Amino acid sequence: MKVARARRLWDALHDFFKSPLNGVLALFGTVVVLGLSFVAAEELNIRGNSTAFCISCHSMSAYVYEEFKQSKHYTNASGARPECGQCHVAKRFWPAVYDHIMGTHDLIEEYSYDWSKPENFEAKRSAMAEKARLKMYNEDSHTCRECHKMEAIAPARKRGQRAHEDAIKKGRTNCIACHYNLVHKEAPLTEKFSQAIKGFGG
Template sequence: MGWRKWGAATLLVVGGVVGVALWGGFQGALAATNTSEFCISCHEMKDTVYADYIKTPHFKNASGVRAECADCHVPRELGPKLMRKLMAANDLYHHLLGTIDTPEKFEARRPVLTERVWSYMKATDSRECRHCHSYEAMDFHKQTERGREKMQESQKKGETCIECHQGVAHSLPKRDD
């Protein structure tokens, strides 16, 4: 009965304002967790994979275009982005649990973490890579002869980026094989 006092229009406006505020907060949280600063706020990332990344052309190159953490690891579409964020919660869990809290522990777990990322990228046809790189946009004549042959062969086979370009932004994990 109390809602009748306010009127349906007032409740609708208040509901709309609250909805917009919640959506804005949600979008703000997504944007904040997509920054490289957020990603490297855990020393496990800053002292390992970030240290690798800053030595690669994805960080510094002649064109001045930089791929940030989210560019390679977070989809742009909302549904896949939310799924990826849920998957990343596993990293936070292990950070809080202490299973990757030292360089030695991180390196010991790195092959498992790396395989998980590579499997994800293969399953999504390297979707995040393809936001910047596509066969259609490549000028094969500006590539080395070997590079051109490999890229054209991969294109014909329908291969995905991660099948050949493992370790392109981070060093490959040490294996005990």
């Protein structure tokens, strides 16, 4: 029976595509559907990267966002303020899709763990910080580089100037290796991350 159905479907498609016009219409319809799907996916990607979307979760609005508001990434002389996704999600479309898929784990955590108490969040801070830091490190801090150009950075302090000059000279310019407590509340380094950045002098 299944073979007969498949045969009838094949015959129907064969008859349909006998007409050149039908072939053109089918091709046009496919292009339109694919185009609309891509536009919809891109729009979802943009909205999913926004700070408004991220802080719709309790743990983000109550803890992480409040920390972000105290940082220089939130208020600074240039007036530039990145969205959450600009730091934590890849800019290119398909890598961004991958990041969003992997982010479903965070969504599961949001609804399966009690984030109502600050001490519960603190209990997981170190592990969450390690995950974010290692991701950025393994991606060579590419999201940082979307806004910051190493050669254009002019640290105010002598120590920072020397560190940047040395990093450029040695070609070791993975931002997160030194700037791992830049935006959110300070979290101690884990052994795994410490080993990863060994030799950067951060």
